[in-house]
Amino acid sequence: MPVVLEVKDLTKIFSLGSLFSRLRIKAVDQISFTVKPAEIFTLAGESGCGKTTTARMILGFEPPTSGEIRYQNRKIEEFQDKKAWFKEVQAVFQNPFETFNPLRKVECYFFETIHNYQLDKEGRKASVLIEEKLQQVGLSLSEIAGKYPGELSGGQLQRASIARSLLTNPFLLVADEPVSMVDASLRMSIVNLFRKLRDSLEVSVIYITHDLATAYYVSDRIGIMFRGNIVETGSVEEVLGKPKHPYTQLLLESIPKPDPQERYKTSITFLEEKEEYLRSGCKFAGRCPEVQEICKQKAPEDISVNGVVVKCHKYIK
């Protein structure tokens, strides 16, 4: 099966503190995953779990400490320049109000992208191309023409941001928390848009989020990240339907359900992230309800259970 993106043993280490008391934090610790064509792959986890760092490495904003990223069997370093890379892979950011400069008209970004990539070469006029992409996200050029970001709503801006990223006809979109700043009532329109793009344009999406409910709704496969590790990967139905790793179970339990009958029943403990990053065994051992002696000493290996890859001693026989 062809693969759009393959990430192998990707690691990023950040050093904290002064020259003498260096603290090395593995923000991303040897993660591997693949993204298939026309697939939405979700990376989910709590704040500070390394999901944004992973996205930044895929986008080439941050050099990895080790490991490799291959796009259609070519290494990311083989692309001569950033431009060739961004023609294939585009980004959608978290806060649409910060994506666009408030003092520049939104349409400028569209014309600039077309100019940078010389997309109007094939005899098609820039405005026709822009109109086509805007139509795909449910907007039109007349709606955004002459407007500044402050004059559009958050939902409209986020859709404009997605339309801009589609201009180069990318094969892969990296969407970092694309709906967390959009209103709940408009959130579904953005999420539905990703589904539509996957089905009609065969674009693959890496969807990064901490909202598991939208992740379930939109994605095909999911990877749950915790303190730099992917602790569980597999199809979204399997991972979120029958969670194996105790951390996935905790995450699922913590989503406030929109039903007053299903309130939180137990209370949780809350640890600081630095403490967990520096843990030597399983990083979740400090909060895990099923912790064993071995968890505190040795980091668990990946193990396959019913088509799902889990990093947990519980399943090692």
Next chain:
Amino acid sequence: MNEVLKAENLQVFYVLETLGEKRIAKAVHGVNLQIPGNEVYGIAGESGCGKTTLLKVLFANIEPPLRAFEGRVYYCVNDKYIDAFSLSAREKRELRWTYISYIPQGSMSAFNPVKKLKVTFLDFLESHVRGKDREELLSLTNHHLKTLGLSPRILDAYPHQLSGGMRQRVAIALSTLLKPRIILADEPTTALDVVAQRAVLQLMQDVQKELQNTIVLVTHDMGIHANIATRMAIMYAGKIMEEGSTEDIFNHPLHPYTQYLIHSLPKIGDKTPRESAPGSPPSLVEPPPGCLFHPRCPQAFPLCSQEVPELVRVNIDHKVACFLRGNNRASCS
């Protein structure tokens, strides 16, 4: 009568003057509220519907360009209702944090970054409590943090050394230090991930149980309301559209807008397509005539664009502002 907080016919608008042109944004437009004691009262609605402005008004903190044109807010202090708008600045200061406290949005970023948290706590206590020395105040703080399950060690930390979830919990601890009867919390968990959010909600519930007071919780996240609110109000474009117990709102939503809010939420285990409410929220400067929701309402009929429905009681404990329900003249059900 056990309401701790009452609001009557609030008309509070933003008056904006640019180049001699006057524009009025009707942020809170005819709101009546009766908030009982010992409850978690949720206010839901999308951005720009006036929820935050309503909280500011309830806190009697009205500063230009915000202006109150009509209406009153009453606090129930020692079994007597007092008019919050007529209080002097000194009287307001005395009630704040002892009777009513406010956790504004983004309060976790409001700590002074170059001072240890201890200094912030002491500054705060010294301006609200009289006749106690620093040692006494510090032991009060330590005791309070311990009862909330937070380590007093954090007092020696600088704000940036704590994670967002921790800082938010410290902000809540600070606002509840003097055991207020009412806590107004504005989006206390936005920008936090699900696990940190759960820890914050847990803390708020613990505080409420211990003090038996009232929390007015504003958030757009219906999941949070379902989880901790006991009563709730749905706000849309400056008006309350529906009000009732949380069970009633979630199990029998009456207003088409509430139905959209609840039914558009994705659920794990269900991949059937879900739709958001069509269109976008109305402008508060030029609101549509009639029912404010009618341009987006799939069930709208001609009357909806002509007259404004009143918030009327349809069940013992459930109010709604919609011509389709209740006795709003043309009842078509």
